[in-house]
Amino acid sequence: MRILLVEDDLPLAQGLQISLRHQDFAVDHVKNGKDALNTLAFADHDMVILDLGLPDMDGLSVLKAVRKNKSAIPIIILTARDSIEDKVQGLDIGADDYLVKPFNIDELTARLRVIERRLGTANSSIIAIDDVVIDTLAHKVIVNKQVLNLAKKEYMVLKLLMENAGRIQSREQIESHLYEWGEEVSSNAIEVHISNIRKKLPEKFIKTIRGVGYTVES
Amino acid sequence: MSIRRYLVLILISVITLVIFIATIEGYKASMVKAGHLFDMQLSSFADTLINLEPQKNNITVSNKDTLAFQLWRNKQLVSKSSNAPNQAISVFKEGFSEQNFNAKRWRVFSLQKNNTWIIVAQLLKPRFELAEKVILSAVTPIILTIPLLSLIISLIISYGLKPLQQLKTQLTQKGINDLSTINVVQAGTELQPIIDTLNRVLSQLDSAYEREKRFASDAAHELRTPLSVLKINAHNLQYEIGNDNLLLNNLITSVERMAHIVEQILKLNQTNPEQFSQQMQKMSLTPIVQQVIAQLYPEISMRKQTIEFIDGHIEIYGNEFCIVTLVQNLIANASKYTPIGGRILVSTKQYQQEFILQIEDSGPGIVESEINKVFDRFYRIGGDCNNSSVVGCGLGLAIVKHIVILHQAKIRLLRSTRLHGLKVTISFPCSLTHHHKEQNNNDKEVKAIHE
Incomplete structure (x- = not known):
């Protein structure tokens, strides 16, 4: 770049x-x-x-x-x-x-x-944290060498968290990243996405900072 | 004492005194004049009588018995007025004298012609009465004008002191931080130099004050760039020679510390209640606390601490920069003084008439003897900057104190019942009316109570 x-x-x-x-x-x-x-x-x-x-x-x-x-x-x-x-x-x-x-x-x-x-100008489109690897070019998530099937929004949440690893993303930040302006968002939509992703990922990969948001440790 | 009242009182007293003295002197002069007049009358009466040489005895005189006479020839009483005694009224000697007879005091005049003596007498009382009448009629209008005169004098003095009154009003209406110049119409040659000097001092003070304020932001700008250079070059050096060089690591730590101190000094300056002039507005604490936690999270996560925020969704009236700084300093402190793996709990709530922000930690807390000192500038728990293991400069809580004063809030340092470490409670008043004047009083309200 x-x-x-x-x-x-x-x-x-x-x-x-x-x-x-x-x-x-x-x-x-x-x-x-x-x-x-x-x-x-x-x-x-x-x-x-x-x-x-x-x-x-x-x-x-x-x-x-x-x-x-x-x-x-x-x-x-x-x-x-x-x-x-x-x-x-x-x-x-x-x-x-x-x-x-x-x-x-x-x-x-x-x-x-x-x-x-x-x-999309990165030399590498791959972010690897612990056992979780995300390929942002191929839109793929690999956990323990197994390709994971994530819904589109779930993938976007995980990508946002991994791209900003070490930093907290608030619910509002995630919402504004996922949904267009004026799009109807149910109050617990983000919680639902997070809980769905968590089921497929190693335990404690996504951390909840109560009252603030979510983070993936870098 | 007010100059106006002093002048009015003194002037009226002096005028009254002068009128009084003039009255006495006038009375004396009137007496003399009246005396002359009556004496002339008396002597012409004597002249007339001595030439008429009345033979009849006990002549009744009119004039309400104010006149009496005796005519003597060869020491024999020839004629007399009915009110005159039989003895000689006075000794036979020409001229005026004063005598008593008929239980009254008389003015007596004796006149000799050959062997005839005429003695005329006139009561003294009418003289006094006349003199009194004369002086009274002269003085009464003057005395009657004294109230009017007082009124006019006080009006004139008030008018004359009007520029002074204007100056007083302008000075008392000035706010603490208002250094604008004073303008008095028709100040006069006495007041104008004072106002000029005052305005010169005010404008000098204003520019000094402005310089002082600008100094902070200039210093910020001037220091931040070289600090960035130091940090980046130290970082580059570390990249080139590896990160196990003790000298380089000491250098990097010191640069970090210096950058921290510079930031804190600037914030201390910016939040100084004496210089603070920024706007207050209503704001929610939720995004502020969330942003600060997100911003400090790398440090917190590095120390393996967990942080929680229990949001009471409160809105306070404050200045955003100050509130962000307050939350930053308190959470950073909590993280610094809490051991690795510890817990930090931030909570907001409304309790009775106060909005409360609480930051609790599982650290050692503050012992009672330290509680009042922690708000002092550059005070560090467990010793000074050099031998404390925690990086800092001792300005964090001094800044917090400034901000608490600015927001008329209260700060308490307590023992956390949930996490057993320090609990810092900031309570903001629900209804905040913002008065700069009250800020100084609130200094006393910064309390540190230990449970």
Whole structure:
């Protein structure tokens, strides 16, 4: 996957480039908003990591300009501002994700992986956790070398949990991932899906965090 | 004492005193004038009598017996008024004198012509009466005008002090954090310099205050980027030389700790009740607690702890940033101080007139002697930052305290009956009327009670 890194702080950009290359990402770096827009106009990047504090123009303006061209390229915002207003504004304008400095590189790569899988650009379409393997290209789940038959929604729930392994997915998050807007969802639909998946998977593979949601330990 | 009342009282007293003194002096002067007048009358009376030389004795005089006379020739009483005694009224000496007869005091004038003496006398009382009448008629209108004068004086003084009154009103109406300048119409040369100085101080204070506030966010921005560089490069180094290098691991731990302290100091600043100016709004605690648990879950799961949320679906009136920070700090604390494999229980509920957020853990709890100290800045349980095994900087609960004060809530540290560790209870009032002025009072309400 080819990433465009827009960051004016050189040491940070260099460090990030090295880290991301260790994780087998291809990274191009530009130092300001104008270069970013020019590069995006002709080059073929899969996603953008965008710093909000740029010398020539506000990162949010870059974001707006990209979205104005009807480009749906995934954009992760990096910022030193942590107010909720800033976050909401960034996400409203069309950012896909938001990381506040100083962030953990693992956190960043985890989020990049999620986007990668969503885009289908991952080198590997296979996520393996414990004895459960999910092939997101072939839409297959394999447990102890046995292919599992899961209903479509059940597969989507499991895929979401495994793609976000280590993180909690709330019932609302799962619902919004599974159902379209306005689609009728019964109040216990997610519980029913989870309990159906659990019957076919190793015990305690999906953990319930009472009052919060579900998770698969990474 | 009010300047206005002082001026009114002093002015009216002084005016009354001056009128009083003037009255006395006027009375004295009137007496002298009246004396002259009557003396002239008396001497012309004597002149007339001495030239007429009446022979008849016991002449009745009119004027209500205020006049009397005696005519002596060769020391023999020739004629007298009926009200005059038979003895000489005064010694035979020319000029004025005052004598007593008929049990009254008289003004006496003696006049000699050849061997004839005329002695005329006039009662003194009419003189006093006249003088009194004169002075009274002069003074009465002045005395009668004193109330009117007082009214006018107090009105004038009130009008003159109007700019001062305006200044007072503007200053008392100012909120604690209102550093806008003061504007008084027609301040006058006395007040204008004061207002100018005050406004200069206010605007200096305002810009200093703004700088102070901006400093926090600037510092955040300036520190966060180099911290990111440190973290990423340490991470890259670890990738290249392996993760069993002690020096590198110490470096990484210290960078993590520094990043944590910087974040906490910034939050402490942002939630300082003296500087807090953000909006409060109604919000549900459910998504906030869920998000915070989800965000902290990697840490919690790494420590093999279980966390539960019993949702009472409560809505409170608060500031989102603050409430998120509060929940973050309390759950992070619970996780930090609870041993590996422990339990954390978060619950919300409404109880009587309060909305309650509770965070319980199965850790060691806080011993009584520490309870009041944990809210102090940089205080760490079990010693200072350097020798405690738990990573932290001792600002978490100080920030929590700030937020509790801002929301007029109460915090209690108790022993959890369910998990036997610490139970932190935050109770938000159900009906919150937001007054900045009350914030200072609420400082006292941050209580730490131990069961």
